[in-house]
Amino acid sequence: xxxxxxxxxxxxxxxxxxxxxxxxxxxxxxxxxxxxxxxxxxxxxxxxxxxxxxxxxxxxxxxxxxxxxxxxxxxxxxxxxxxxxxxxxxxxxxxxxxxxxxxxxxxxxxxxxxxxxxxxxxxxxxxxxxxxxxxxxxxxxxxxxxxxxxxxxxxxxxxxxxxxxxxxxxxxxxxxxxxxxxxxxxxxxxxxxxxxxxxxxxxxxxxxxxxxxxxxxxxxxxxxxxxxxxxxxxxxxxxxxxxxxxxxxxxxxxxxxxxxxxxxxxxxxxxxxxxxxxxxxxxxxxxxxxxxxxxxxxxxxxxxxxxxxxxxxxxxxxxxxxxxxxxxxxxxxxxxxxxxxxxxxxxxxxxxxxxxxxxxxxxxxxxxxxxxxxxxxxxxxxxxxxxxxxxxxxxxxx
Numbered sequence: 001x002x003x004x005x006x007x008x009x010x011x012x013x014x015x016x017x018x019x020x021x022x023x024x025x026x027x028x029x030x031x032x033x034x035x036x037x038x039x040x041x042x043x044x045x046x047x048x049x050x051x052x053x054x055x056x057x058x059x060x061x062x063x064x065x066x067x068x069x070x071x072x073x074x075x076x077x078x079x080x081x082x083x084x085x086x087x088x089x090x091x092x093x094x095x096x097x098x099x100x101x102x103x104x105x106x107x108x109x110x111x112x113x114x115x116x117x118x119x120x121x122x123x124x125x126x127x128x129x130x131x132x133x134x135x136x137x138x139x140x141x142x143x144x145x146x147x148x149x150x151x152x153x154x155x156x157x158x159x160x161x162x163x164x165x166x167x168x169x170x171x172x173x174x175x176x177x178x179x180x181x182x183x184x185x186x187x188x189x190x191x192x193x194x195x196x197x198x199x200x201x202x203x204x205x206x207x208x209x210x211x212x213x214x215x216x217x218x219x220x221x222x223x224x225x226x227x228x229x230x231x232x233x234x235x236x237x238x239x240x241x242x243x244x245x246x247x248x249x250x251x252x253x254x255x256x257x258x259x260x261x262x263x264x265x266x267x268x269x270x271x272x273x274x275x276x277x278x279x280x281x282x283x284x285x286x287x288x289x290x291x292x293x294x295x296x297x298x299x300x301x302x303x304x305x306x307x308x309x310x311x312x313x314x315x316x317x318x319x320x321x322x323x324x325x326x327x328x329x330x331x332x333x334x335x336x337x338x339x340x341x342x343x344x345x346x347x348x349x350x351x352x353x354x355x356x357x358x359x360x361x362x363x364x365x366x367x368x369x370x371x372x373x374x375x376x377x378x379x380x381x382x383x384x385x386x387x388x389x390x391x392x393x394x395x396x397x398x
Contacts, residue, residue: 001387002033004077006094008084010058011042011049015304016106019199020083024052026380035075037068037090059090068093079387082170084109088159091166100390101170105180107301110167111187113140113155116227117322118298125299125321125339129186130160164188171390176302177323195386198326199304200379209313210289212360216244216353219289219314221282222305224252224273227298229319231261232342236295238265239346244353246271246293247285286312290359291352294318297340302326307374310366315359317348327373333366 007020024034035055050056057071068090072080079100085091086109094101108117111130118125119138126138134140135157145153167173168189175181176198184194218237224230230248237246248258248271255273262271277285292309294300299322306316306327316334318324319341330336335348352359 001027001078001384001391002035002076003027003387004071004075004080005034005036005053006038006080006082006085006090007036008039008086009042010036010038010040010046010056012045013042015199016084016104017042019104019106021049021052023380023383027384028052030380030384032384035071035077037071039085039087059087064089065093068097072097072099078391081387086163088163088166091163095166095169100387100394102172102174102387102390103167103170104174105176105184105301108183108299111160111164111183113157113160114143116298117183118227120226123297123340125297129188130157130164132157134160168193171393172386174386177326179299179323179326180301197379197382197386198302198307198374200307200374200376205283205312208283208286210287210360210363212290212356213288215288215290216242217285217288217290218244218246218293218349218353219249219285219291219309220246220293220295221249221285221309222294224248224250224255224258226254227296228252228254229295229297230254230258232297232319232340233293233295233345234258234261234265234267234271236342236345236349237267237271239343240350242350242353244270244349248273249275249277249282249285251276283312286314289314290356291334291349292316293345293349294324295345296321296324298322300324307370310363310370313360313363313367315352315362315366317345317352319345327369329369332362333369334362 005020005024009017028034034053036053037057039059055075059067064087079102080094082103084106109115113134141155141157142152143155145151164187173184173189173194174197175194181194181196185191220233222228259273262268292314294303294306294316296303297319302323310333316328318328318336319339320336321339325336328334328336337345337348
């Protein structure tokens, strides 16, 4: 097969880019030809992307529709695999091309004006489809302006409705959890065009296991932005009445607020903000870790960090937000805590730290679950089979 990827960036950046790169790498190893139609580069690990995508079509400046047509004419793909792309002229040109189209739904961008499905001010998770309610009283049309200048900008509700309508015409929408499938159904997508293919991290080091020592180490790894709830995690940790350490790995625009909050809560000696660390350093924390905290208060599509740490037989405590419940089974491989319930979150962390035998059992259960349910080779085979089905269906329809 010849598969044309479409993505808003070129190079490493975050989870969407990691998924695009690893799937293209594996599909290329299986003999498929990879091309990519893309936006600006990230400046990170671009040579690795160049090695995977032999044919590259930057959107650049000018008419994006013309660039789409040029890429399709030159590469002649059997299928088009769209990742993150909000440029409506690009999507319109792809839909109008008649090519088999598959879209990977990484997050809530397609159907949410704010893109994260929760209210920034109240922090309440939204359970509505895209409707005029998004304009008022939700005020989701006013979003942060990340380009500089005035702090807010206007998002068009009519344009969002157009984007949803265009994406409904894709042959397949690939989601990562049942929760994400429910969100598409809520917004009028056909069930027969939605498939669940959860992104699978590679197998961890089979020899690496935590020693569950008396250090009582709690680990958080991820972005430090408001939706990730690091501030809520700190408020829960302030309720613990046992000795513990907490290491917070990552960076983001909520970091300084969380540092100051940690000081005010009297946690400065027990909570350390270590920033971004390479994978090998991260493994050293896994060896000492007693429990992994996932404090997200926005509806996570899946929270892949949970799948990663289960590879190392570590128990997880997380809020019941979004798709986390797809893989975190309360009392089996960790604890799923009611949303924003800080006392319960603290109690479950304490349970893992004080009952080492239980923590180890939860971790082993998680390792079995992730090994059985999230197999990387099967994930790639399933993607191949999906592309073959979509191509065959288009041929029959033609």
